[in-house]
Amino acid sequence: MSRFSIPIYQPELAGNEKLYVNECLDTSWISSRGRFVGEFETQFAKRIDVQHAASVCNGTVALHLALLALGIGPGDEVIVPTLTYIASVNAIAYTGATPIFVDSLLDTWQIDPEDVRRHISPRTRAIMPVHLYGQACDMEALMQIAQEHRLFVIEDCAEAFGTYYKGRHVGTFGDISTFSFFGNKTITTGEGGMVVSNDKTLIERSRHLKGQGLAAHREYWHDVVGYNYRMTNIQAAIGLAQLEQASRFIERKRAIAAQYATKLAKLPVQTHQEAAGTIHSYWMCSILVERAEQRDALRAHLADAGIETRPLFYPAHTMPMHSKNYRKHPVAEDLAWRGINLPSFPALTDAQIDTVCASIASFYQHGR
Template sequence: MEIRIPVYRPSLNGNEKKYVNQCLDSTWISSKGEFIGLFERGFANFLNVKYAASVSNGTVALHLALVVLGIGPGDEVIVPTLTYIASVNAITYTGATPVFVDSVEDTWQMDPADVEKKITPNTKAIMVVHLYGYPCDMDALKAIAVKHSLFLVEDCAEAIGTEYKGKPVGTFGDIAAFSFFGNKMITTGEGGMVVTNDQTIHDRSTHYKGQGLSKHRFYWHDVVGYNYRMTNICAALGLAQLEQIDLFINRKQEIAELYIQNLKNLPLKFHSGTAEVKHSYWMCSILLDDADKRDLLMDYLSAQGIETRPLFYPVHTMPMYAQNFQKHPIAESLGWRGINLPSFPALTDNNVIEICSHIKQFFIS
């Protein structure tokens, strides 16, 4: 059946066309132009951080963050196994070893107690992943990082607008990475951002992302750098999206509340926030009590023209990371039982109510 309600669709109803046309008219369409600086400063102001460096996508934002911290072969980086593959691949790109930790049942985020257990003399950093718009326990994780003199890297790809105890995620660690892929809270099509409050880390980020080009001599490169720059066109899209970010976040929270109210008394749990966090609801997600019903429900909704996605499969179960047998029971249970429901800002109240009605019908029939 044709998809009537996709799991995600970007909202491009602001100044996107206007700003992109300005790029075209100016002919500044590559990695130089006024929108790059405007977007970087605007995003830094949104987070209340000192520095932001735009990049070509969220995966390279993670890789760049690790590179500028000097992480490489022989180092270990602790990372949750319940995450999108990019978090782990970025570690592998550097030659470092990803060390997996389990999740917390209630929040789905990385387990600080398991992080503490996995620290060795080779541990160089903890990569915190704020999964599906919910923040990790940053008090506990930051305390562990400080105690063991470890770098703290925040993967905020799914958490633009998320807050922990009133403070935006991306502002707790040494460096943070964001994604602006087409399904993120704001989008540039493909794009990302590396943010920090440390000037040296920022200077290294801009140096490495621009092919390692010397500041003082044309075509002189003093490190092996990368072409990770964002285009002016992407930055123009990003600036227009950033102007609407409060609208997007507020609508996401309204959609989540509708799901919560209309999915009561069913054999599932909605992934909701608590008083001390601001869940940005990048994805509105449910956890079925019975894992055997997960794929059946997804197939049932698909037959009604409603697109869904499974939760991420724990990375330690994937072939390239499964050489050493491991068990992370909570992450595995979450991965086999979870579903992402449609949650884009233009989703109507009637759409949400219809989706919930079909979910109820599935459990009745």
């Protein structure tokens, strides 16, 4: 039982989830075959306006598959923002390639295109933009860089379902893109992910690899070393039911973010803003405190009031396994040390938002 009366996140499962899962149980289609797998893939692709989608068992393996489909491996370098969840970086390491960390932009918190340019080398094969916390990266600038240097682009959209850049859903710009459906994502399958692309060959390679490398036209014949990365029919059933409610979820999350922005406007905190030309899906509603030393004190104050929060991700270049060639990424470090994620789930009530904001206000009223 959580000690928090207002959790950081909780899934909303009030649609057809139980009905669809019961159909899986009643028909015995509980593994990676069944009608919901294909239907979820089709409807997801339609929702974001991409041609092909392949479901997988989680978001991390989606990234691994995307990299493998592009042939990324030992000796290659992949440019990735240091301010990201570690899965982005781990997936690069799984292939034997080297993650090359770059800094973020202070205004959007997203990967800095000019720092990407500075880090391109003869070994660079790809750029991995991460649409952090639901805000879109500057895909126009990144795609221009990729075209100039003949680089692949893998969009990590784990946190960005419902996010748009200049009228297009993120995940439709790069060569191949990935999504996560973990329990705290905007739509969830419990665990799960999706690989998407407008390139049929890349999706066919992803499907081949995710199913143990099974040959298409010869039973139990495997022609490559593959993986068991398949999504189950039960997961897909939950995902389809979630997808049916997605517009409502995103609308509510944007309304929650707007309320935080208004109610915290007179306090010495900065809310994560929507960049021009984008639609921020606000997977998480986040704030920056003025000074890094205030961050943990404010989180402790909120915890005492029964409000759960999370810090922003630690920059990956500061972690032991990636700090051998340590270099400063000052913007990412500044954001990470000052950032807090606030409760932002769709069922969060207006009264609960008021409680969170009042607690933040009381922290500053005491001269913290």
